Amino acid sequence: xxSQKDIRKKTHVVRRQLExxxxxxxxxxxxxxxxxxxxxxxxxxxxxxxxxEAEFFAExxxxxxxxxxxxxxxxFDNVMTHLRxxxxxxxxxxxxxGVVGSVAFSLLFVAAAFVGFLWWRGYV
Numbered sequence: 001x002x003s004q005k006d007i008r009k010k011t012h013v014v015r016r017q018l019e020x021x022x023x024x025x026x027x028x029x030x031x032x033x034x035x036x037x038x039x040x041x042x043x044x045x046x047x048x049x050x051x052x053e054a055e056f057f058a059e060x061x062x063x064x065x066x067x068x069x070x071x072x073x074x075x076f077d078n079v080m081t082h083l084r085x086x087x088x089x090x091x092x093x094x095x096x097x098g099v100v101g102s103v104a105f106s107l108l109f110v111a112a113a114f115v116g117f118l119w120w121r122g123y124v
Contacts, residue, residue, distance in 0.1 A: 002069045007058040010076045011051055017083040029055055044082045047075035 011029045018024045018032050022039050026032030030052040037045065054072045057063040118124045 002054075002058075002067065002072055004058040004064060007051075007054050007067075007072065010072070011055045014048060014051060014076065014079055014083070017080065021083050021086040021088060028052070041082070044079055048079045050075045051079065 015026065015029050015032050018026075018036055022036050024032050024036040024039075026035060029048070033040075033045065033048050033052060040048065051072065054067050054075075057067055115124065
């Protein structure tokens with residue numbers, strides 16, 4: 001059985017990693033997970049939500065007895081493995097390249113539409 005201190009420590013570590021890797025801040029783990037919803041895979045989000053629920057249950061001694069320590073540890077390990085695997089520089093580069101690609105496609109489309117309009121009107 002995990003103590004309240006252990007669970008709080010684990011959720012603090014996950015929150016810190018969410019802040020470092022995804023830039024997501026929150027007053028508690030549940031709030032941070034709401035902000036990071038689309039950036040996390042469904043399975044990882046579900047396990048992180050289980051950690052947030054364990055943090056809530058740990059506040060009440062009667063509810064804390066219902067927690068399974070192995071499940072909490074496994075969820076923590078899986079979430080941390082995923083978060084440690086995120087390369088911040090690579091994600092930033094991918095985001096910038098995505099924006100640049102979108103802008104380039106839009107400019108090409110507008111130029112092609114303009115040339116098509118000129119051809120239709122007989123100027124080309």
